[in-house]
Amino acid sequence: MxxxxxxxxxxxxxxxxxxxxxxxxxxxxxxxxxxxxxxxxxxxxxxxxxxxxxxxxxPGLIDLHIHGLEGCDLFGPELTEVARRLPRYGVTAFVPTTLTMPEEEILKRLRAMAQVMETPPRGARILGIHIEGPHLSPKRPGMANSAWFRPLTPEAVARYQEAAAGCIRLWTFAPEEGEAMQAIPALIAQGIIPVIGHSDATYDQAMEAIRRGARQITHFFNAMRPFHHREPGLFTAALLEREVITQLIADGQHVHPAAIRLLFQIKGSAGVALISDAAPMAGLPPGRYTWLGYEVIVADGRCQTPEGALAGSIALMNEGLRVLIEEAGIDPLDAVRSATLTPARALGLRRMGQLRPxxxxxxxxxxxxxxxxxxxxxxxxxx
Ligand SMILES: [Zn+2]
Structure with a gap:
């Protein structure tokens, strides 16, 4: 064209x-x-x-972690509609992110997503698939049903990647569960970036996963072992290791503005990737909804389960960028970088995320x- x-x-x-x-x-x-x-x-x-x-x-915003918007759930054929609608929010590329469900259901939906990616719609670029669940810690489940959780194995990596026709690019998992640590080379061999998340990893376990090749943390601060000065946890390992990129939700609900400033001060904008973690309810009016079998309530700027666990956000990347600049006081240059160049670099994409000839x-x-x-x-x- x-x-x-x-x-x-x-x-x-x-x-x-x-x-x-x-x-x-x-x-x-x-x-x-x-x-x-x-x-x-x-x-x-x-x-x-x-x-x-x-x-x-x-540059156009790049979202590494998003589940849907305006009633469209991208975990299946509606991925098409999500790609069409995202540019209105300033998002020009994204990594559609899955949800914990029984395995047969996940594989079926991965096949549908791969089919969409074969003939991409006119809209935001689809950069690959991000698996989030069921290889998570029952201690840090977030909204997910932990009855379906199981430790990551090399066999699961092969099964999922085959169903997805090779489209999986990011994989969030808890490295401390079962033998998951041993599955990291299988992820890397399939061209997938290992992402630690929904994890109760201690400092030593997190360092071990990073040594083996883990390079990102899913929604840093949320659904992970917090800081303690005698057991500094995944929290400290992620802050200290330069090559690790921390995903950050900045919807004004998940993370306090002071915690956002702390993260930018320690990691710099090259180490923070703004994400939306937007649920399909983003852009819908307040009310009760079902999201792939999960009951959620949208009210007061948040989306949560009846038990009060946050279930994704209802803000997209454009709003996250505004919150970083106007509410957390992040320098606009740093805020823009965390929403463009950093996520592009996290995926190894050299022609995206920046304006240069x-x-x-x-x-x-x-x-x-x-x-x-x-x-x-x-x-x-x-x-
Ligand atoms: Zn999550």
């Missing part, structure tokens, strides 16, 4: 390794052609010119933080 070249002028550009005041970005043929101060950029003649009037321009033209122009005004994916205007 060829679309007309675009030149966005007079913008505050977050590349996001630097901020360009009164900047311009030009893209064509799906790629970024040039960027810099507006006075130095000469847009090609046929380009559509957009005057940003000083508003922010960032040659990168994919996945671009968002913001009316203000949290409110996208225009979104391009591969240079094509989607919103």
């Amino acid at each position: 060829t679309s007309r070249p675009v030149a966005i002028l007079h913008a505050a550009i977050y590349t996001p390794t630097r901020r360009i005041e009164d900047g311009a970005v030009v893209f064509a043929g799906g790629r970024i052609l040039a960027l810099g101060p507006t006075r130095e950029i000469r847009p090609p003649r046929p380009a559509e010119r957009i005057d940003a009037q000083g508003r922010p321009v960032t 040659g990168a994919f033209a996945d671009v968002v122009l913001w009316a203000r933080w949290g409110t996208p005004e225009a979104v391009w994916i591969h240079g094509e205007r989607i919103v």
Whole structure:
């Protein structure tokens, strides 16, 4: 598909390794052609010119951990609809995330997701599948039904990856359960990034998993062993190990703003990946819902089980970015980086998550933080 070249002028550009005041970005043929101060950029003649009037321009947001939105559950064929709807929230790429269910049901749904990915819809890029459950700790279940939990095994890795036609890219599990530690090489051999989460791992167990190749923590702070100065836990291992990226939910409910600042101060924005963990109820009015058999209540900005466990969030990445900047006081450059370049790097994607010549033209122009005004994916205007 060829679309007309675009030149966005007079913008505050977050590349996001630097901020360009009164900047311009030009893209064509799906790629970024040039960027810099507006006075130095000469847009090609046929380009559509957009005057940003000083508003922010960032790379498209990348969500490593999302379950659905607006009543659509991406754990199955509705993945198509989720990909179509996400760009309106500034999200241009995502990793659809599964839920704990009986294994036959999971495998059936993975097959349906793989089918969607074979002919991707026009919308946000689907970067692979993120498995979250049932290889979790019964001590840190979150909303999930722990009756279905079992330790991760190399055989399970093979079965799931086969059902998913090789599309699984992230796998959240509790390394301290059973022989799960021994399954880490099986994940890596299948091209899957091991992610520690819903875990009661001690400091030593977490360090062991990191030594073996675990590289991310699922929704850091939530559903994990907390800090104790005599048993510093997964918490401390994740903070101290530089190569470990911590996923963070910033919906104003899961994590206190001071805890968010603490995390950014210790890890830096290269070590924090903003995620939504959005439930299919995100964007729906308050009320009672069923989510794949789980009963949940949406009220007061949260989604929770009748027992009071948080069941994902009801805010998407755009709102998370706003919360980071406006409520937690994170520098916008760091906040943008945690929602774009860091998740791209976490997946080893070199042409996404940043604005530089040659990168994919996945671009968002913001009316203000949290409110996208225009979104391009591969240079094509989607919103
Ligand atoms: Zn979770």
